[in-house]
Amino acid sequence: MAPQHQIRADYDARTIVVYQAYSPAIADAALRAGRFVAPFSFHRMTWIKPSFTWLMHRSNWARKPGQERVLAVRITREGWEEALSQAVPTTADPATLADAAVHVQWDPERSPRGAALNHYSIQVGIGRHRIRTFTDHWTVSLTDLTPQVRKAAALMQAGHAAQAQRLLPGERAYPLPRALENRLSSGA
DSSP states (O other), X not given: OOOSBOOEEOBOSSEEEEEEEEOHXXXXXXHHHTSOOTTSOSSSOEEEBSOHHHHHXXXXXXXXXXXXXXXXXXXXXXXXXXXXXXXXXTTSOHHHHHHOSEEEEEEEEEOTTOOEEEEEEEEEEEOTTTHHHIIIIIEEEEEEOHHHHHHHHHXXXXXXXXXXXXXXXXXXXXXXXXXXXXXXXXTO
C-alpha cells in the first residue's frame, strides 16, 4: 500500500513537472516569452502542484474564471528539492508561517472525476521572496496543456473515462532524499 503522504509526479533525471492554472493573459504572455513575465505577479505567493488531477479538481478542468489555461511548468529537481527544504507546513504556528519563504500543504488527492482519494497530494507555495528564483532559475520550460485538458474533460463528460485517462500525464512516486522525506512527513 502506498504511503498516505507521497509526492507523485511526472519527472526525469533532471526535472519535475508541476502544474498551474492561469488566466489567458498570464498564460499567453508567459508562453510568448518562454518564461513568466507580467502580468504574472512577482509580488505574491504562487502555488505549484505536481498532481495533474488535483489541479484539474482545483480549476474545474480549466473552467474556473482566472484558471482557464493550464500550464505544465518543468522545473529543475534541484530547485524543487531546495523549495521543499525551506518549506513550512501551513499548519505551523502563524508567526513561523508568516516568515516562511515556502509553504507546503497536503490535500486529499483527487480522481479524474474529482472524488477525494484516501491519500494526499502536496502543494507548494513559493513566497514572493523566492518567486524570482522559481521563475528565473528553476523553470526550464512552459507547455500549454489547455487543449489536452479540454479534450480530456469532454471525454469524461461523454462517459469515455478510459480514453480521457490516456490523455493524463503519467505520474509516479518521486524519490525524495531521506532528510526531506522525514521533514515533510513530520509536518504532514
